[in-house]
Each structure stands twice: as C-alpha cells, then as structure tokens.
Amino acid sequence: PIVRLGLGTVPGLEATGYTATFAEALGLIARLTAPEFPTPPINKGASFFYTVADALAAAAVVPSPQNGYTVLLNLAIDEFFVGPNMRIQRAINAASSGDKVNVVAGTYTEQVAIIGKSLTLSGAGAATTTIKAPTPPATRTTYTIPESTATFDPIVFVNGGAGTINVTMSGFTVDGQNNFGPSTTRYVGVLYRNVTPGTISSNIVKALGSDGTQTIGIIVYGNSNVTISSNEVSNYGRLGIGAMGDLGSGNPPPLGPLPDPNATIQGNIVTGPTPPMTWAPNGIQMSWGATGI
Numbered sequence: 001p002i003v004r005l006g007l008g009t010v011p012g013l014e015a016t017g018y019t020a021t022f023a024e025a026l027g028l029i030a031r032l033t034a035p036e037f038p039t040p041p042i043n044k045g046a047s048f049f050y051t052v053a054d055a056l057a058a059a060a061v062v063p064s065p066q067n068g069y070t071v072l073l074n075l076a077i078d079e080f081f082v083g084p085n086m087r088i089q090r091a092i093n094a095a096s097s098g099d100k101v102n103v104v105a106g107t108y109t110e111q112v113a114i115i116g117k118s119l120t121l122s123g124a125g126a127a128t129t130t131i132k133a134p135t136p137p138a139t140r141t142t143y144t145i146p147e148s149t150a151t152f153d154p155i156v157f158v159n160g161g162a163g164t165i166n167v168t169m170s171g172f173t174v175d176g177q178n179n180f181g182p183s184t185t186r187y188v189g190v191l192y193r194n195v196t197p198g199t200i201s202s203n204i205v206k207a208l209g210s211d212g213t214q215t216i217g218i219i220v221y222g223n224s225n226v227t228i229s230s231n232e233v234s235n236y237g238r239l240g241i242g243a244m245g246d247l248g249s250g251n252p253p254p255l256g257p258l259p260d261p262n263a264t265i266q267g268n269i270v271t272g273p274t275p276p277m278t279w280a281p282n283g284i285q286m287s288w289g290a291t292g293i
Contacts, residue, residue: 024076027050028049029052029074029075030049030052030054030055030074031046031047031055032047032048032055032058032059032070033073034066034070035071052081055072056104059072059085059086060083060084060086062085068090069087069090070086071091079100080101081103081104082103082108083106084104084106087108088103089111092114092121095117097119098119100120101120105124108129108130108131111140111157112131114165115157115158115159118165118167119168120168121172122170123170123171123203126171129172129173130173130174130175131155131173131174132175133155133179137153137179137182140181142181142185143157146246147246148221148244151184151185153185155176156169157191158190159191161194164194164223165195165196165198169190169199170200170202171202171203173205173206174203174205176189176206176208177207178207178208178209179209188216188219189233189236190217190219191219191221195220195226196224196225196226198225199229200229200231201230202230204231204232205218207234207235209237210277210281213278214237215237217231217233217240217241218233218241220244220261220263220290221244223258223261224261224262226243226261226263227264228268229266231268231269232268232269233270233271234270236273237277237278237279240270240271240272241268242282242284242286243261243265243287243290243291245258245289246288260289260291262291
C-alpha cells in the first residue's frame with residue numbers, strides 16, 4: 001500500500017493535479033482522509049491503499065490526536081467504511097445525500113446524528129456492531145422538535161429538518177448503558193423525524209434504563225413513513241416502539257396541525273422492563289394522529 005497521512009511530495013497522489021481516478025488506475029481503491037481535523041496539513045491530505053482492509057488496518061493505529069478523524073472511502077463503489085479507532089459521525093459528515101456508510105464489527109462510543117441528508121447506515125450485524133451511548137449524559141447533545149414539547153436525548157437521531165429524507169439503519173446494537181439523563185429529558189435509542197421512506201431493521205436496542213426518566217427504544221415523529229421490522233428492544237422505561245403525531249388534547253394542547261407519521265411495525269421483539277419502574281411502560285404504541293400497522 002501507498003500510505004501518506006497528510007500532504008507530501010512522494011508519492012504525491014494527493015497533490016494538485018492528481019485525482020482519485022488516477023489512484024484507481026493504479027489499483028488504489030481505498031482513500032483515507034481527515035477533513036475535520038482542526039489544522040493542516042492533516043486535514044488537506046489523503047492516503048491511498050490497495051484494499052479497504054489495508055486502509056482500516058492503518059486507521060486502527062492512527063495515533064492521537066489524529067485518531068477519530070479519519071474517513072475511509074472505497075473509490076471503486078463510492079461507499080464509506082468505518083472501523084475501530086474511527087467515528088461513524090465523521091463518515092456521515094463527509095457523505096453526500098444518497099451515500100452508504102458501512103460500519104464494520106466493533107464498538108463505537110458516540111452519539112450519531114443524520115440531519116438533512118438521505119443515507120444508508122449499515123452495520124456488520126447487531127451481534128458484532130455496537131453504538132454505545134457516551135457517558136455521562138452531559139456529554140451528549142439534546143434536541144427539540146416541533147411535534148413535541150419534550151427535550152430528547154437520542155443515541156441515534158435522524159431528522160429531515162424542514163423537508164424529508166430517506167434513511168435506512170440496520171445491523172446495529174444500540175446500547176444505552178442505563179445512562180439516562182435528568183427527568184426533564186427523554187432518553188431514546190433511535191429517533192426518526194421527517195423520514196420518508198425510512199427503514200429501521202435488524203437492530204437491538206437495549207439498556208436505556210427503566211427507573212427514572214422516560215426512556216424509549218425506537219420512536220418516529222413528523223412527516224415520516226417508516227418500516228420498523230425485525231428489531232429487538234428491551235430495558236426501556238416508557239415505550240418500546242412508537243409512532244407519535246401531534247394531535248393530542250388537554251394539557252399541553254396539541255401542537256399541530258403538523259404532518260403525522262405512518263409506520264409499519266412488524267416482526268419485532270419487545271421485552272418490557274422489570275421493576276423498579278417509574279413509568280407504566282407501553283410495548284408498541286401509535287397515537288396522537290399517527291397511523292400504520
């Protein structure tokens with residue numbers, strides 16, 4: 001492999017006048033970059049490898065402070081790959097709408113957000129690919145959405161913003177580590193909003209905590225049409241899987257009229273929490289104007 005993290009004169013494939021196409025012509029299909037690294041030359045350079053496996057092996061041993069910034073693109077198929085010592089979020093940030101991010105087996109301790117772009121997020125399988133919630137809760141970003149008065153603390157947050165996006169997520173374990181935040185927030189494994197169409201399949205969502213704040217496995221809001229299938233959800237406090245509209249009544253009053261979600265929920269296993277429990281848990285719920293089967 002030709003390895004160069006940062007700008008250089010030899011072999012110079014990353015220098016002005018050379019393109020990824022030139023690298024491909026030499027059989028170098030894997031490109032490592034670090035576009036979000038805060039200072040040059042690391043954030044301007046590239047490294048090229050003959051195989052994705054070679055590039056992943058190089059990324060796995062990148063020293064601090066560069067580690068966690070690397071982004072791997074397979075030039076032959078135009079797909080991103082994430083491996084140990086890398087961050088899923090870096091690949092998401094580098095990706096364009098319509099791209100695919102493949103996450104190889106490993107444990108990734110981070111909060112993941114897909115906002116305003118259509119992506120496929122594919123793990124190597126829930127048995128081997130885990131997204132763990134960062135701890136303590138203060139290190140995570142919270143979000144609010146127009147369809148709810150709640151403040152959400154999601155491990156995976158997917159939001160189309162003012163429009164809609166198409167996002168598929170499959171093949172992960174989402175581990176909350178029983179590390180929910182204050183009672184003023186709702187701790188969520190996976191939250192989709194304004195995703196049409198969308199898919200959440202073949203994931204395990206667990207360890208959100210059942211005694212304290214409201215915790216939720218998978219929930220869908222907004223102008224969404226989402227298929228939720230073949231997932232396993234356990235150890236939640238308030239809701240296993242749900243689709244929620246904004247047509248509630250009483251206190252607080254309804255927030256709408258805003259678009260309400262449609263969800264197809266099938267083939268999932270939802271295991272309710274064991275005491276002690278602060279809230280009365282619901283397994284699967286569609287309400288406040290949401291529709292589906």
